[in-house]
Amino acid sequence: MKSPNRHKHKQKTTGSKASSHARPGSTPRPGQKSPQKSTGPKSGKAPRPDAIHLSKQLVKAWEDTLLKTFRPRRGSGGARPDNTDGAQRASRLKQALMQETDTILELWEIFTKDRGRLSRYLLTTRQHVVGYLLGFHLPNAARMQVLLHRTLRRLPLAEGLKRCSEIRVSDIGCGTGAMAQTLVVELAMTGVSPAKMRISLSDVSPPLLETAADSITALNMPLTVSTHRKRAEELPIIQFQDQPPGATSIGGQGLGAGPVAHIYTFGYVWNELRKNPAAQRRIHSILAGHIERGEVALVLIVEPGTELQARDAMQLRDELTASRWSAVYPCPASSPCPMLERPKDWCFSEAAWTRPALVEMIDRRLGIDRTQIAAGMYAFATPALTELAGFGTTTRQVVVGRPLRDAADGTPTRKSPTPLPRERVRQRPFEYLVCTPDGLAKVPQVKSPTGSPAQMQPILRGSLLST
DSSP, X not given: OOOTTGGGSOOOOOOOGGGGGGXXXXXXXOOSSOGGGOOOOOOOOOOOTTOBOOOHHHHHHHHHHHHHXXXXXXXXXXXXXXXXXXXXXXXXXXXXXXXXXXXXXXXHHHHHTOGGXXXXXXXXXXXXXXXXXXXXXXXXXXXXXXXXXXHHHHSTHHHHHHTOSEEEEEEETOTTSHHHHHHHHHHHHTTOOGGGEEEEEEESOHHHHHHHHHHHHTTOOSOEEEEEEOOGGGOOGGGGSSSOTTOOOOTTBOSSSSBEEEEEEEESOGGGGTTOHHHHHHHHHHHHHHHHXXXXXXXXXXXXXXXXXXXXXXXXXXXXXXXXXEEEESOSSSSOOTTXXXXXXXXXXXXXXXXXXXXXXXXXXXXXXXXXXXXXEEEEEOHHHHHHHTOOOOXXXXXXXXXXXXXXXXXXXXXXXXXXOGGGGGGOSOSEEEEXXXXXXXXXXXXXXXXXXXXXXXXXXXXXXXX
């Protein structure tokens, strides 16, 4: 099951000055005032040109699923309409927000302050599912879109997947289906046929599984969807093989003329398995099987961007690369992670996104600002997929950190409230910490072609460095 916005967990975010570039930016938690009275922060920042936009198809599918799941209280608006005109639709979505604001806030508190309540309260009722859909589904979809956009634009993975006869997507701990839903939309936009996709959703919560299936079917694509109420340690390994044992097919051939591709999405799952070695072993066994059988497979992971959970994901990254999986995002190479050797550093990605109107309204009611999102994001490919897609070595430089002070003119920032003395402004040791195929490197100021560094917006972590 997914914990939304887990990169916002209350974690230690302080370290030595030398390691301060690795701290994730986080949005403020809801304040003590009633959410109904909060107007929320207004940053006043100009929108970034690299901000991502969720597709209209995905947002509409989210709205359709929300309208189908939401039940208004008696006397608050009559029967639930599944199909309404624009004004009625907007009114019903706003009604859902007004009714379930306290539920969203409760979930936020559980995910960020009292994780011991997760197993007891997490999304076991329709009311909690509606609150989750409202507060966290689209931000999670945005994180997945960032991972896919950056991965698919840097490497020709989509070309390899187009050559496959069948694509089996397994969303482990699917929650409301944001990961698989976004994956389907993004692959379709690159030209991968949805008709080749078989979507498998697994979770332990029946309300979540029902909602996740609704989220996928609301896309109105020719997809095959199945749900499985299982814990990670109960997943049947045979389910994830190209062919059952004893089958005569060679080379993982599917029903068509190409190989079968397996894609796994893990959205905020691995950190929940820290105390579940049986589940960890089962997942490692499933993934190792694809390497041993020479099959085409892709693993997509989104984890919290806070120190503890991010370093766990970094450790998982090294375990997978040691098992011959290729790290294709964000890493420029599959050698051991150089940041893992530095005890005060951790790797995460960040991005700006254009929030849909209802999400902006939610943020205002909660008193938060999620115009920028962060998470530990990783993509891994088997040797069979890298060969099929036809990519090899790279010279990419990936931004993984910035100095403590982001303001080039030395003015105070949220992380550094004290102004930097004027005589020290020009003495910043570096502008960006980048990860290269040869390890970490510090890059001096990157100047804008049309202005000074102070006029530039910072390059976000996980992005490629452009000098």
